[in-house]
Each structure stands twice: as C-alpha cells, then as structure tokens.
Amino acid sequence: MAVEFLQTPGKPPEDPHIAMGQALMAQQRKERLILMVRIGVVWVGLIIFLIIVLLQLDFDPSYVLAHYPFVLEGLLITLGISLASIAAATVLALVGAMGRLSRNPLAQGISGFYVSLVRGTPLLIQIYIIYLGLPQIGKTLISMGHPQLGQLFVLTGVQSGILALSLNYGAYMTEIFRAGIQSISHGQREAAESLGMNRWQIMRRVILPQAVRIIIPDIGNQFIAMQKDSAQVSVMGIWEMTYRANRFARQDSKFMEMFVIAAAFYWLLTIVSSWLEGLLERKLAHAYER
C-alpha cells in the first residue's frame, strides 16, 4: 500500500521511516560497492604481483604478444567440443535421471551402473578406452564379417573426445538431474495425480518445468568445468588450445610463456561463461521473485 501511496504524483512522502529505510539501503549499497572496489584492487594487485614474479624468472612477454593468436585459433575447437558434449550429456543425463527415479529394476540397474562406473574411473582412461580400446572390438567384428558395424567402433579423435566427455559428464549430470527432479515437493505430484494425470504427464507438465529452473544453473557449471576438461582430448592430437600451446612451446622451449597464454584463455573463457550463466540464472529466477 505504501508503495502505491508513494507513486501517486504530487504527494510527497509523509512517512519519515521510508526515507530512513531508503537511506539505509543506499548506505548498504555504497558499502557493498566500496567492498567490491577493494576486492577488485586486491585482484589487480595479485595479477600485477604474478606478472612481476614471472618477469623476474626469465619470462618473455614479447613472446606472449607475438604468439598468442596461434593458441587463440584453438579456442573455437575447445568451445565446439564442449558445446557438442554438453548437449549430448544433457540428453544422457535426462534419460539417466529417469532411469534412476523409475521403479523398474532394469532401468534403475542400468542407470545406477552407468553412473557408478563412469564416475568411478578417470576421464583420461575413458578417452583411451574409446580411442584405443574400441577399435579392437571393431577389428574383431570386421574379421567376423561385419565391416559396417566394425567401422562404427573406430572413431576419430574428435568423435572419441566428444563421446568420452558426453558419457563422463552425462553421469555426473544424471545425479544433478535426479536431485533437481526430487527437489520438487511431493505435494505437486499429489495435486497432479488428483487431476488425473498419468506419471508421464506429471513429469512433463508439472515436475520438469520446475526442475529445469534448478537444473540449468548446474548445467552451466558443468559446461564451465567441461571447457577445462576438454584439454584432455589433446592426447589424440586435436588442435585445441592445450595442444597448440604444448606443441608450439617446444619449438623455442618457451613452455611457461605458451602455457600462460593457454591458461589465460581458459580463464577468460570460464569468466565469460560464468557471467552468462549468472544472467541465465537470474532470468530463470524472475518468475519466482516476490
């Protein structure tokens, strides 16, 4: 009511408490701003300190300036592999979460096994199994007279990388999806049941639309983590940022310079991604703000 009263034109506020409240909020805003500025100063100070330390240690900044575009060319590949993998992982995770939550022992068994197996093994091993191990199965199948089927097991580096990252993140995200779906209160489900919806309708019309709001920020976090994990596909000779930095460094033995370039680009990429993720999160939260 007070707000409406304030908005009426031509009538100044008569309640002194509102002015006081506004002053208090302004004061808090100002304090927050000052804190932010101070934190920013510390960050800048730390970065300058790191640069000074590096410069003392035979670090060649002109080399960085001359060769950063070469590493930058790999950014699109890093991003492309991450985007393709997060898309596939999302589908896997949705299916996996449905399995985890179903009452069917087969579905629950398969999805539980998948999550346990994938989360319990290192990503690098999964990459090796897919890139180096699967062709052995392919070879056997080809020798048994199934050349088309056998060829499916011989994946290129990019395909292996996307498959490994998708499977790996799909497992972690299965648990995120499961938690998101379970976080929707049971009353919602009961209410939907009382309207006569079946299980599938409840999931699609009531549970998922609400769960998505909780899940999406986590997908964003997984995407950020994946951008960094995608560095591991460089073992298969994919020219993403890590590979470019590593191989180029050997020409002049400028390892520190080239890896600092790659690190800086990964960092920038994750900062931009976090910011976008924050925007998305706020947009999704809009409908629930009071």
Add this chain to the structure above:
Amino acid sequence: MKKYTIAFTMFVVLGLLLSACGGTATADTKLEEILARGTLIVSTDPAYPPQSELVEGGKRAENTKCAADQHTASELSGFDIDVSVAIAEKLGVEACFVTPDWTLITGGNWANRWDISVGSMTITPERMEKLYFTQPYYTTPAAFFVHTDNTSYAQPGDLAGKTIGGCTGCTYDMYLAGTLQIPGETINLVVDDPQFMGYETDLNALQDLALGDGMRLDAVLTAQPTGVGAISDGLPLKQLGDPVYFEYLAAAVDIATTPDPESFVQKITDVILELHADGTLLQLSEQYYGLDLTTAAGEFDWEMLNQFK
C-alpha cells in the same frame, strides 16, 4: 513440442557424428585404396623441430582432398613434412596429416586411422614386432666429440679407458656397454673399456665436456647433428673421426593395417629409393641439417630386414 524437437535434433546430430566414419573399403590392397582415395594420411607429432613443427598462421589449403579432421601440409613444416609431401607427389596423391601422440604412433595398432608414419622413427627390433619399416630416408650418425684443446686423440680407438659422456638409456649408452643392436647393421665397439658417464640429455654432457679437456669428460658420444649444432652454438668442441654407427630412420606402416599393406610398404620403399637417387632427400638434408645424413640410408639393404614372412 519444442523439447521433443531439440531432443530429436540432438539424436540426429549424434547419429551423423557416429556415421561419418562409416567409409566402405572395397580395395584389395592398401596401395589401391590410397590411390583410389587420392590422399596419403601421414601421422606426425609436431613436437620435434626441425623434423616436424606447427606453422604459425598456417592456413588450411583450399581445394584439399583431406578430411576435416586432417591437416594439410601448409599447416606444418619440417624435414619429415617435406619428405611426406615428396613421397605423396611420387605416388600422385595429396599428403594429409594427423597428429597423435608419439607413443600412439610407435605402439602400432593404428586401427587404419592413418596410412603411414613419416616421423624419423629409428628401426629397432622391438618396433619391428608391430610395424613394417620402409627403406630409411635418412640416418642419425653417432659420432665422438672431444674438446678443441685436445691433440692426443686422432680416432675413436684412442679413447680406450677414457671417460665418455652421453644420455642415459640412449643408444649411445647401449653402444658403449656393447649391447646395442641395430637391424641391418653389424656394430663393432671400436673403443676398449670405455668409462660411461650418464646424463639426462646429450646437451648436459656436451656442456660438461666444454668445461675443459679431461676436466670432467674426455669425450662425448652423441648424434652428429647434435654435436655439430653445439659447435655452431659456440662450444669449443670438435668431431673425432668418422661416425661409429648409424641409426636408420624410416617411414613405418602398422602391421595390422587392412587391407593388405605389403605392396604399399614395397611401393614406399621404391619411392624413397627414387628420392635418394634423384637427390631430393640429400637436398632436403642439406637444407635442414647442413649435413649429408641421407647417403648411408640410401645404401641400407632393406631386403635384409626380411619383414614379410
């Protein structure tokens, strides 16, 4: 409906990704397959300049037959790359490059992902269990180096009982221990009772030798190009006599290649012999190393490897 559409699109994209590799092989031999395809897929690890390195600002060639995940010669440079291009030219096909880790190349079992390694690979008995080697395209001669102040040694045999440096676990170490075996070559240890001093890399040994004649080391056994490079970098060293043995560096083909790779290996051997004969390899060797590293490789008796049993 939107959600279905997105999920459907994803499945289609995944399906396309997975089916993209379903090429059909109809050729009877690897050589026929390569000639029909019009590309020679070469593996190289661009971590080893001057043999193979990445080119800054190197753009993918236009109108290339190379697949999207392969690289064209314009994106790489080095001795191995130029040799690959020369081989592909003689075959009448285009050279395309893939860049897996070196250990994935030497381990064999390439699953037909690439046709050949042109990667300065030393022919060794262990590798011959997994790979077919072609005629070597150049060699790494191993030679002794001594300090410039020294006047008492005239040939490697004079180093009997002296302290000789080299990298631990390298062929130089094995040579001085009398255990080195190189397929296609008889090795004679010309130094009696050498005292081996192991280093992490050859360069450390050369630097210790440069401190003074006999101060820490009397000689270093290393690759001739490495020693010559150190001398041109200003170290006060000189080569002692002729190289004592050669490591032969050849192109390699996975034994498990399908279809049958034997005629392909034979053809590449013929091509490399032609490149030796017409001076292409010698010219490249002079260009990259300033040395003739190829003549001994042209004289190597490839038949003696007796690989097709």
